[in-house]
Amino acid sequence: MFRQSGTHLRVEFHLDRSSPVPLDRQIAQTVREAVQKGQLQPGDRIVPIRLLAKHLNVARATVDSAFSILIAEGYLETSRGRGSFISTKLPLQENFDALRLEPKTDEPPKPKQVGRHAVFCAQALDDLSVQPSTPLAIACTSREASPGKDFTDFFARNVQHHSLKLIYSNPQGMPELREAVCGIAERLRGVKASPEQVVITTGSQLGILMSLKILFSPGDKIWIEDPHYPLLRAAAATQDVCPVYVPVDKEGFNLQTALQFEPDARGVFLTPSHQCPLGMMMSIQRRREILQWASASGGWIIEDDYDSELRYGGNLAYPSLQGMDAGHNVVYIGTFSKSLFPGLRLGYMVVPPELVKAFSGMRFLIDRQSNEILQMTVADYIRQGLYEAHLLKMRRVFEARRDYLISVVQENFGDWGHFMATGQGMHMTFVFHNPQLDDEAVAFECRNQGVELRSISSFYHGKPVVRGLVMGFGHFPPAQLLAAVSRIGFVLRDKFAAFAPEK
Numbered sequence: 228m229f230r231q232s233g234t235h236l237r238v239e240f241h242l243d244r245s246s247p248v249p250l251d252r253q254i255a256q257t258v259r260e261a262v263q264k265g266q267l268q269p270g271d272r273i274v275p276i277r278l279l280a281k282h283l284n285v286a287r288a289t290v291d292s293a294f295s296i297l298i299a300e301g302y303l304e305t306s307r308g309r310g311s312f313i314s315t316k317l318p319l320q321e322n323f324d325a326l327r328l329e330p331k332t333d334e335p336p337k338p339k340q341v342g343r344h345a346v347f348c349a350q351a352l353d354d355l356s357v358q359p360s361t362p363l364a365i366a367c368t369s370r371e372a373s374p375g376k377d378f379t380d381f382f383a384r385n386v387q388h389h390s391l392k393l394i395y396s397n398p399q400g401m402p403e404l405r406e407a408v409c410g411i412a413e414r415l416r417g418v419k420a421s422p423e424q425v426v427i428t429t430g431s432q433l434g435i436l437m438s439l440k441i442l443f444s445p446g447d448k449i450w451i452e453d454p455h456y457p458l459l460r461a462a463a464a465t466q467d468v469c470p471v472y473v474p475v476d477k478e479g480f481n482l483q484t485a486l487q488f489e490p491d492a493r494g495v496f497l498t499p500s501h502q503c504p505l506g507m508m509m510s511i512q513r514r515r516e517i518l519q520w521a522s523a524s525g526g527w528i529i530e531d532d533y534d535s536e537l538r539y540g541g542n543l544a545y546p547s548l549q550g551m552d553a554g555h556n557v558v559y560i561g562t563f564s565k566s567l568f569p570g571l572r573l574g575y576m577v578v579p580p581e582l583v584k585a586f587s588g589m590r591f592l593i594d595r596q597s598n599e600i601l602q603m604t605v606a607d608y609i610r611q612g613l614y615e616a617h618l619l620k621m622r623r624v625f626e627a628r629r630d631y632l633i634s635v636v637q638e639n640f641g642d643w644g645h646f647m648a649t650g651q652g653m654h655m656t657f658v659f660h661n662p663q664l665d666d667e668a669v670a671f672e673c674r675n676q677g678v679e680l681r682s683i684s685s686f687y688h689g690k691p692v693v694r695g696l697v698m699g700f701g702h703f704p705p706a707q708l709l710a711a712v713s714r715i716g717f718v719l720r721d722k723f724a725a726f727a728p729e730k
């Protein structure tokens with residue numbers, strides 16, 4: 228309690244000098260709370276700065292700064308000759324309370340109508356929990372895979388030097404990043420486009436959602452690979468399109484099967500370079516077929532090329548479908564979530580010239596534009612050649628981890644199944660030999676043992692054709708991979724012995 232004749236500060240201050248919150252903010256917060264609790268009333272005079280500074284054993288400038296904050300917020304007023312006092316125009320809690328309508332207790336509340344998509348959006352959150360960053364999660368990050376000091380230096384420099392220039396800008400994205408993206412997409416993925424065709428996004432997810440909105444009308448049928456990326460399924464459910472799920476085989480998506488399921492589809496979502504989650508590449512023959520279909524029917528191909536920058540052992544991916552297409556039938560979606568880190572929330576699309584305006588307009592309506600500091604930072608990082616150097620480093624680290632994971636799985640429970648395509652990306656799928664083995668139950672038991680696993684079944688809409696486990700390996704050092712694999716082996720032998728391979 229601190230009083231002084233004629234002036235009041237009926238408040239106890241507990242300043243924490245070790246806190247990262249500066250002392251002036253702590254003083255201001257204490258006065259604010261005292262006003263809110265009614266300990267200080269409008270019109271109360273406050274002890275002079277000099278005395279309060281002495282009492283609190285802080286510099287006068289500190290109290291001066293605290294008072295300035297409180298004046299700016301409307302808590303304090305000053306008047307020459309009268310000193311400082313609690314504002315008489317303060318929006319007090321009682322005043323707010325008086326404005327609030329009382330709920331009617333005599334009639335039941337009316338049921339509220341919401342749009343039909345609300346339920347799908349809420350459902351998506353339940354269905355698609357974010358994986359914790361523990362082995363063997365897929366989308367996470369690690370120190371070895373961090374873009375490092377160069378990246379943070381660019382970021383800091385851009386904040387320092389350009390923040391005054393950073394205003395609302397072109398929703399399509401900053402020209403320097405679009406140009407840089409065009410370069411890497413061409414060099415790494417054979418994409419053929421000009422920077423004018425690039426639209427910067429906050430990641431593939433936005434690209435998927437915008438494609439659903441821009442390319443299709445309610446009721447349009449679209450083919451979706453089965454299995455597929457679960458966020459695509461959830462996004463499609465929030466639009467009024469009709470997804471038709473088409474089982475993939477070892478060559479990926481098959482147009483002939485798709486046509487049998489639905490001959491009048493208006494478009495197709497594909498992961499042709501690294502089928503999600505099974506991992507195979509769509510064969511050249513199948514690629515030609517789907518491109519010819521698009522050209523002949525006017526259908527759209529949406530190419531989700533989420534991790535093709537990460538290829539191992541000289542495994543050459545085919546060029547992107549976009550790069551093979553002669554007729555602007557492909558909307559290409561790329562992301563920095565795998566090659567840099569998912570929390571960056573930066574990705575890109577390459578769209579046919581006639582759709583640039585529509586995609587940019589949609590981008591504008593959704594959230595105006597992507598973060599400019601990040602756009603400039605990634606543009607700098609690419610233009611200095613550091614992005615491609617970073618990819619080389621990641622490929623080396625990830626390849627060694629991939630090899631290690633394969634070898635320890637082989638030793639531990641290799642006879643239970645086999646890995647599918649292992650040439651790229653940050654995850655691999657281990658397919659069980661015994662199709663009766665419930666992969667969801669195995670994944671569940673493993674998660675209980677602290678191993679973050681997804682079942683292959685959870686990526687299917689229809690009846691799973693193969694069952695097994697989806698293992699992320701990129702961000703975990705060998706010791707952690709080994710511990711996780713040992714636990715999976717233990718779970719299989721302990722809980723699923725009935726499905727064990729015959730010796």
Ligand SMILES: Cc1ncc(COP(=O)(O)O)c(C=O)c1O
Binds near residue numbers: 430431563
């Ligand atoms: C098939 C597929 N597409 C895209 C992404 C990346 O999404 P985003 O760029 O929104 O982080 C992932 C991430 O796991 C994925 O598996």
